[in-house]
Amino acid sequence: MRARIEDVARQAGVSTKTVSRVLNHEPNVREQTRERVLEVVRKLDYRPNPSARSLAANRSFLIALLYDNPSPNYVMEIQGGVLEACDAHQFSMMVRPLDSQAPDFVATVQSLIGQQRPDGLILTPPITDHPELLAHLDQLDLPYATVSSRIQGSIGVTMDETRAAAEITSHLVRLGHRRIAHVIGHPAHGGSELRLAGYRKAMAEAGIDVRSEWVVPGAFSFASGVAAARQLMALDSPPTAIFAANDDMAAGVIWATADAGWRVPQDLSVAGFDDTPISRQVWPAVSTVRQPSRDMGRIAALQLLRRIRHGEPGELVQVPYTLQLRDSTASCKRDA
Amino acid sequence: MRARIEDVARQAGVSTKTVSRVLNHEPNVREQTRERVLEVVRKLDYRPNPSARSLAANRSFLIALLYDNPSPNYVMEIQGGVLEACDAHQFSMMVRPLDSQAPDFVATVQSLIGQQRPDGLILTPPITDHPELLAHLDQLDLPYATVSSRIQGSIGVTMDETRAAAEITSHLVRLGHRRIAHVIGHPAHGGSELRLAGYRKAMAEAGIDVRSEWVVPGAFSFASGVAAARQLMALDSPPTAIFAANDDMAAGVIWATADAGWRVPQDLSVAGFDDTPISRQVWPAVSTVRQPSRDMGRIAALQLLRRIRHGEPGELVQVPYTLQLRDSTASCKRDA
DNA sequence: GGGTGCCTTGACAGCGCTGTCATGCTTGCC
DNA sequence: GGCAAGCATGACAGCGCTGTCAAGGCACCC
Structure with missing residues (x-):
């Protein structure tokens, strides 16, 4: 049978309540007493019963x-x-x-x-x-x-998701891109708006007008990335870079471009968000934001x-x- | 304050023990009593306190x-x-x-x-x-x-991992491959041996001698797939198909081949195991075994x-x- | 009709802890 | 020296449930 608080108390020569005090780091226990109790606890390998603790402590x-x-x-x-x-x-x-x-x-x-x-x-x-x-x-x-x-x-x-999104968008701008698209995240996810806002902010700061067809809805899933990429590639003047609101969608974009015979990054730059393992497990590996x-x-x-x-x-x-x-x-x- | 078993017992006109019996599906409770208790339970939205239950039931x-x-x-x-x-x-x-x-x-x-x-x-x-x-x-x-x-x-x-591994290897054989390599899983993982055994079994049944350089160690990680593929591609007479013991490694193989300018499946067929999402999130999507x-x-x-x-x-x-x-x-x- | 055995139910103790409250002891200060 | 205040400790009840055991009721049999 495993040790109970009573066993510890007896061996340490104190009351069970004092043992309880020591174990719960309550104040008002003499240093010497505390040490004596802890020693017995170690010796008996005592672990409080969580159910009893929860029940009593409510x-x-x-x-x-x-x-x-x-x-x-x-x-x-x-x-x-x-x-x-x-x-x-x-x-x-x-x-x-x-x-x-x-x-x-x-x-x-x-x-x-x-x-x-x-x-x-x-x-x-x-x-x-x-x-x-x-x-x-x-x-x-x-x-x-x-x-x-x-x-x-x-x-x-x-x-600061907005600032992070703005920063990775600016990275694309600095690389010389002007036609930069954004794949939005799932609408129920507050981050989606923040990342979109960051994208818009960076574009505005770069003096680029965001065309409405560059901003396409997604759902944070790989499949929604595929669909978004197909939609963007079909534009008369397709973007040269796509910033997807997470890595799964970025991977989907890359998958769709490979499927269509486009090369990344020669034909299209792709950026993601989150730095999940998938960003490293597609080819080419995805530029992203690590949190x-x-x-x-x-x-x-x-x-x-x-x-x-x-x-x-x-x-x-x-x-x-x-x-x-x-x-x-x-x-x-x-x-x- | 939330309802306790005693409240249920009182309202149902039985003892707490009988309520306990009903809740724990114990035998020997009259049907009528059981129903009466359950009704009160619903009415009071009673949920047993897990701590008390654990403590008492040990x-x-x-x-x-x-x-x-x-x-x-x-x-x-x-x-x-x-x-x-x-x-x-x-x-x-x-x-x-x-x-x-x-x-x-x-x-x-x-x-x-x-x-x-x-x-x-x-x-x-x-x-x-x-x-x-x-x-x-x-x-x-x-x-x-x-x-x-x-x-x-x-x-x-x-x-039956062995049979599954044999079956996917046979699939490669049926496609016309003879030089089929295998990337082994992590050595501490029992499945690794079983999958290797399946590979060997299928090769033997097809009458193909397995060259020792075709069987390379891996560790179930994406990175180990990359390393294994590089090793295999460097052979004088490289394999035309690689069966990796899981999808992560298969994805790694595909990544490495793309990196080296090989095309999958034209230059190399790749098969995985497990059907994890990554198998669908690389291009081309990986043939694999679903469990x-x-x-x-x-x-x-x-x-x-x-x-x-x-x-x-x-x-x-x-x-x-x-x-x-x-x-x-x-x-x-x-x-x- | 009485005995046997099963079914149904309840009384009660106690699981192992912590909260409350009381107690005795020490310290500091006038 | 005496008193207040604070510190250290313990006694005890009780958290909400289930296990044990006993008892009452009922059916069934000879």
Whole structure:
């Protein structure tokens, strides 16, 4: 049978409550007592029973990571970061794939909360952009942190997507491109607008008029990249560069151009966003914007835990991005 | 305040124990009583407190999914399947990324078990092939299910990888190829051997002698596919087809050939294994073997739950594969 | 009619922790 | 020296459920 708190208490010559104090880093324990307890804990390899702890403390020590199927790569990275933070704070993590477009979305989340009773939630895009859910959570007074979103008053982690999108667009301009198209992301995803705004900003700064046919809708999927590329290649005066709002779509664009016999980057430059593995696994490798997804997961979880554990307000941390310039972008040949 | 079992019992006019019986599908409850209880449960939207349940029942109602970073795509699929099964049985799932090569691997798992106390484990490759861990789990008498492995006496789910590998190799033979190379998977992964065996079997059946330089080591990564392809292309008489033991490596092979100016499938046919999204996201799309990963996750979890919940032995279920023939394989041109 | 055995139900203890509150001890200060 | 204030610690109840065991009710049989 495994050790219980009572065994530790007896061997250390203190009450169970004192052991509990030591284990939960509560104040007002003499240093000498603390050490004695910790020694017995080590000796017996004592681990508190999480169920008993949760029951008595009326908290689950659990946070839930909610996602709605952006790329598996992205989710796995975030998940890894969140787990890292949870481990460091004796919390556990549960994951929940969801369909944020479903009519019963909020009810589904509500049911999940009712069953598993997490102490807090981590929301990833596009779930971060679901006002009805956020309102519901606020009403329940259930803390949540958002990843990569700029919800007013929210805590979590964010990135300046607009500036990043502008920067990679400017990179294309500097290479000599003028006819630069943009494939928009999924409309339910707040990042789509921000990236589009960045594209427009950079184009405006370069003094280039954006023709309406250069801006085509996408859905963050490989397939939508293929469709967008076909549409753009069919224009009378096709673009010489395409900035897709994520890597999957950029890979789709490259696939479609290869399928049509175009060469990248000679005939067309292609840029993506996110630096997911797929950006390195197509040929040529895609120039893109790297966001530190794993760190973002970790930071979001840490902000949430600060809030849950210590009642601190928590903040919205902005993380840096970096341009990853690879082989899919080059100076403009076709117009030369 | 949320409803407790006592509230349900009072309103239904029964004891708490009877409510407990109904909720846990225990036998010997009169039908009429059961219905009355369930009605009150619905009315009050009662959900048992998982911590109290675990504490009293001395079980965690938790299963742990252990993985060591094969592709994120694969893990996400398995994870989705396992979650599905858990949801259907009121269990929860925790996930755990691990490094199965680390010296303290077994100790890490042990510590995880000690802390979270899962009622069972789901092992995914290559963790399924770690004899020391399996021995340890048997000794602890902690049930586990394996995915895609053929451990004697284990429960879970498997696929006939050897036959699948033989079949896709035969497909290349039928296209007219004779110089067919194979890129082996990661050596710690049991599937690598099985796929290699299938390749050899098909070659033998076709009466083709396998030259030793055609069989090159890989590691299931995109980069290892690139390296293997470069090695094979440098041969005096390079192969006309390459069967890589997974899709990531097949994508790497295609990348390397494009980089070297070879055309697929005109100059070289390439086949993969697994049917992960990457197989459709490179150009040309890769011919591969599809295994129903999500179903496999679900089935493995179901077998494990049968064992945990009902003490049934559980079995090793074999699932079917299908060949996905796409554009990366074609009849042999170079030798014609 | 009475005994046997099964079905159905309930009383109650207790799972292993933490919150509350009380207690004794130390320290600092006038 | 005496008193207030704060620190360190422990006793105890109770979190919400399930396991155990006992008991009552009922059907069925000889």
